[in-house]
Amino acid sequence: MSRFTILLVAFLALLLVASSAQAGTVKTRFDTLTGDGSMQTNIKSGGGGAFEFALLSENGDGTDLPFPVGSSFIGFCIELVETINYGAVRDYDVVPPATAPKLNGTYGAMGPYAADDMAILFGNHHQGNAKSDWTATQGAAFQLAVWEIMYENTQAAGTNFNGTYNVTSTNPLHGNFYVTGGVSTTVLDLANSYLATVNA
Numbered sequence: 206m207s208r209f210t211i212l213l214v215a216f217l218a219l220l221l222v223a224s225s226a227q228a229g230t231v232k233t234r235f236d237t238l239t240g241d242g243s244m245q246t247n248i249k250s251g252g253g254g255a256f257e258f259a260l261l262s263e264n265g266d267g268t269d270l271p272f273p274v275g276s277s278f279i280g281f282c283i284e285l286v287e288t289i290n291y292g293a294v295r296d297y298d299v300v301p302p303a304t305a306p307k308l309n310g311t312y313g314a315m316g317p318y319a320a321d322d323m324a325i326l327f328g329n330h331h332q333g334n335a336k337s338d339w340t341a342t343q344g345a346a347f348q349l350a351v352w353e354i355m356y357e358n359t360q361a362a363g364t365n366f367n368g369t370y371n372v373t374s375t376n377p378l379h380g381n382f383y384v385t386g387g388v389s390t391t392v393l394d395l396a397n398s399y400l401a402t403v404n405a
Contacts, residue, residue, distance in 0.1 A: 233258040235293045236277065239336055240344035245387040247375075248356060249285045254344030256280045257336045261294065272334070279334050281351045283315070315355065322354050322370075322403050330399045346395035349384060353400060356382035370400035 240254010259277050272278055283305060289295070303320040315323070330347060332338040339347075349372045357368070357380035368377075372384050373393055384393060 243387040253348035255339040349396040
């Protein structure tokens, strides 16, 4: 089974409400990206944004899924070092957000504090669960905000992040992750405005 890791918008909302709920695994196909294919960060460069997936099948009882097999949904990458190609079919484990795996060396699982911060981000700024709900600017900005929350070094240690989330600052108070190029000022400003509601 593939260990490629994404955050599924509807799954995240569902699992934050019922963190013990699990639907087993789902089989998906990556169809489109509404975002930016040339984002450069200090960890890795590449594309990110609102990934549209088709839900092909699931092997749980289906009661925890917020949409039926055959429908499409939006997800976001939480593992910068992984890649996916258009049309790729992958299996994903459905797990509570705090235990979402991260395969990038020492970072480990998201943990409860990052999951709480991610819930605030999604609650305040997620645009919807359809491709048409997202502009490229919104998709790219939201993706950067997701990576910012995921990659702060104090989050990896399982403690609450005490700095200020900011996708452009290399100041140690802003943690491990920052953008190094390839992203417009409009996207960067929007990402930081999303994160300001998490910082509040």
